[in-house]
Structures are given as structure tokens and as C-alpha cells.
Amino acid sequence: MGIIRLFSSLRGLFAAVSIFLFTFSIWNYNSSTGTAKSKSYVGKGTVVDLESILTDVPPGQGSSAWTEGDEGKFITIGQPVSKIQFNDKGIVDVRTGVPLEGANEGSTFNLAVLKLPRGSKWGFVGVARGPTRLRHFMQINGHSSREQVLVALGLNMTSEGHLIAVTRGQTLDFPMIPREGCSSAGSWIATYGAEDPRLLWTDAGTPALTYARSALDNDRCRSVGLVNDLRSIFPELDAALATGVEDVSPYDGYKEPGQGNDRELYRSDKQGVIEKNWMPFYPGALPDGETAIPHIHYTVKSALSLRPIEITPTRAIYEDVDLGQSTTKSCIGTAHSKSFKIHQASPLYRLTLCDRGCIVTEQNTVNIALSHTQSPTRQYGRFLATFNVSYPFNPISVGPRFHLDGCDDENDINYALSLVPIQQSDIDPSGKPKSTPQIVQPDHFFLDDRMLITMGHNDKEMTSVMTTVREILSRQHMC
């Protein structure tokens, strides 16, 4: 009895403290964004020398190759790559509640990761490609049908900075069927389901997932889907996630009739294109506290952004952002012009170019993303570029190609999916997280952070490399 009473009074105390903290965060949030938007705020934030930070050449890197075709070698950054151990046999099928049946092709790979706010039961949530279900009994145009599966899991970080799974995997349920629109893509006509996961915090404070999916319309092939709250299809996350801190909202499970949480992101003027790997982002240096549907960086070679113009129960419909006035839209394509192809890799993340604790403004904050170069033989290289957080979201700078320690880009596919800011307190829980004067989301980077890059290795394994923001940011060319 005594213990129960003690427990319930502790709970009461805890609830009171969290209500206080929550109220405090709302108040603090309003006051910070409120001022951030007003003109008087401009210039009051931490002033940084953007160009000298971005173009800095660390010792010993001056003579390294910068892009394809240069003399010398690309630099190698980060700590040695580590493999994330995971048991595919333990994956639970959310439809049946028992271990996944009939998954017979491949293994779990291509891990996207999202950092959770402090106080959560797991340090991170991950979504990866799981084993595919190949079904020889079902044929379309002579090809066996294949259902691609996404798997969600909780992860923690070891004191060495490696990720470990702390839950079983759970499939994410996306009912889909093959599409006639894929007929010109050969055997792809028989492939359906979900792939290419990317995770992000929406400005509304929800953990969101974008993924490649079978198109909604039968005469199109593949499109991009958005789940604006992963808790709706991965209930364990709701129990694990701390809310009311770092701008994270409580789960609102309410769905309008027929609406659901799962939307197709739709660019109405490009009917025939197979859409993949869109780079979501939200305008501004700090979240507005309410926007769920992201803006998109659509291509990087010649920069093009999309903005949502209409939300229907099943779709978010996008329109191109006019970069007509911008002189920097081909900056990235020009800098890496000898690369065969450039593809998006990670979503865009906010990075403030001063140490954690400084005041965030639109002048000291950029959006960053990794992109992949791809050779004709499907070798992947990678580089980081920065973009303006305000309209029209033009590129600001583009960085050099780099290798990650322990990754062989000539012989292996090392496919990056996400970037995660890591503070010392994430690795050493006895340390205190640094406080920031404004409330920032868990995936907001600062200049003195480390950076975890998560990847797929040869379409077979999940891997990660730990580096630092400063190390990955150097030797940029200004646009």
C-alpha cells in the first residue's frame, strides 16, 4: 500500500512538473518565434561570419580532390563505420501480431533515424527496409510479385556512439497493389509496397515519415507518401515518446472520416515520372508550431523547391517555387558537373552556425542536406550542400565529395538516409544537455554538435558513421 501511495504521489508531482514545463515551453516558444518574426529581432541574434565558417580549409585538406576528375583523393571523415545488429526473425507483422511470414528476399537495410526528445524511452526511432515478400504464385506480365516492407524500431546509443536496437522490429502497414503505370519499367510492374524511408520532425512537432510507394492512380507507377505522425502506424512509439519538450506534440489520434494520416505527395504537372527520395523541409529558422505538410526540395542539380498548395483527404498537391530570379539555382550542378547523376540522400535539417546555446536567426541558420553522386555503374559518392531557410530556398554553398571512414565507395554501395545531431549528453547520459534560449526540435543542428550519418550497406545491412558538423562542413564553395 505504502509503495503504491508513494508511487501515485510521485506521479502527481511528476504530472504537476510536466504541466509546468509544458506551459513554460509554450510560453517560451511563443515569445521566441513571435520576436523572431518581427523586424526588430533582426541583428539581435548571434552574428556569424557565414562565409568563413563554410569555406574553412582544415589542416591537411587543402590538396585533397574536391569533385570527380580532380587529382588526388577525396578526404575521409568520421569514426570507423559500425554495423547495427538486428534480428530479422524477430520482426512482428502489425497486421497479425505474430512474426512476419513469407518474407523471403533480402534483409533489413537502409535505416532512417530520427532523434527523440530527452526523457523518451528510446534515444531514437528508426525505419528501415525490411525483407521483401517475393511471391512466385502471383505473376504480372510473367514477373513474380514482390511486396516491399518497411520496419520500425526503437534504438539507443552506446557510449562509443554506436546505435543498438532496443525493441523488436514492427512492420508498417501500407495496403498497396501493383500498378499498370509501371509496365514500361519491366519487372517493376510486379513490385509494390513501401521503400526509401526518411524521417523528420514536422513544424507541428510530430514525427513524420516519407517513403516511396505505389502511386494512388493506376496509370502512374511510383510516388512519395507522407505519414505525418508515425505514432498512428507504430503505436509503441507513442508510449516511448516524451512530449511537451523540444516542441514535440502529444499524439492526436483523431482522423477525419476517410482521411487517415497517410497522404500521397503529388506534383500534378509530372505524370510520367517515377518519384523518389524527395527532400522535405519547413521554411524558417525555427518551427512555426503548426505546419504538418512539408515543403520539398525536388532536385539539387538545378535547385527546385515545391510548396504545398492544396491538401485533400488523400493528397498534398505541390507547385514549383519560382527560382527565376535566383542566380544560384545551378550552383550544385555546376560544382559537381562531372558527376553522372546527383540524387537526394537525406531530408533537409536546420543548422545554426554557432555553438548550441546561441540565438537562432534566419541570418545564422541554413538548411543542410546530403546528396549522392551516382556513377554509371551505380557507385555512390556524397557531399553536403546548404540552402537558405527563407523563400525561395536557394542554395548557399556546396561542399566537396568525401569518403566515410571504413566505407569503400568503389566496391560497395553506402547509401546515406539521415543525419542526426548528437550532443555529449546523448553519449554520456550522466552529462547535462546544453540548454538553448529558444526551443529547438531534436533534429536541429548547431556548429559544435557531432553528426551521426545512418546508411544502408550494399542493400543488405544497416550502418552508421559518427562525425562532427565542423568536419563535414568544411571547404564549401559559396554559390
Ligand SMILES: *[C@@H]1O[C@H](CO)[C@@H](O)[C@H](O)[C@H]1NC(C)=O
Ligand atoms: C534507452 O535509453 C533510455 C534513455 O536514455 C533509457 O531510459 C532506456 O533504459 C534505454 N533502454 C535500453 C533497453 O537500454
Ligand SMILES: *[C@@H]1O[C@H](CO)[C@@H](O)[C@H](O)[C@H]1NC(C)=O
Ligand atoms: C537568406 O536570404 C535572406 C533573404 O534574402 C537573407 O536575409 C538571409 O541573410 C539569407 N540567409 C543566409 C544564411 O544567407
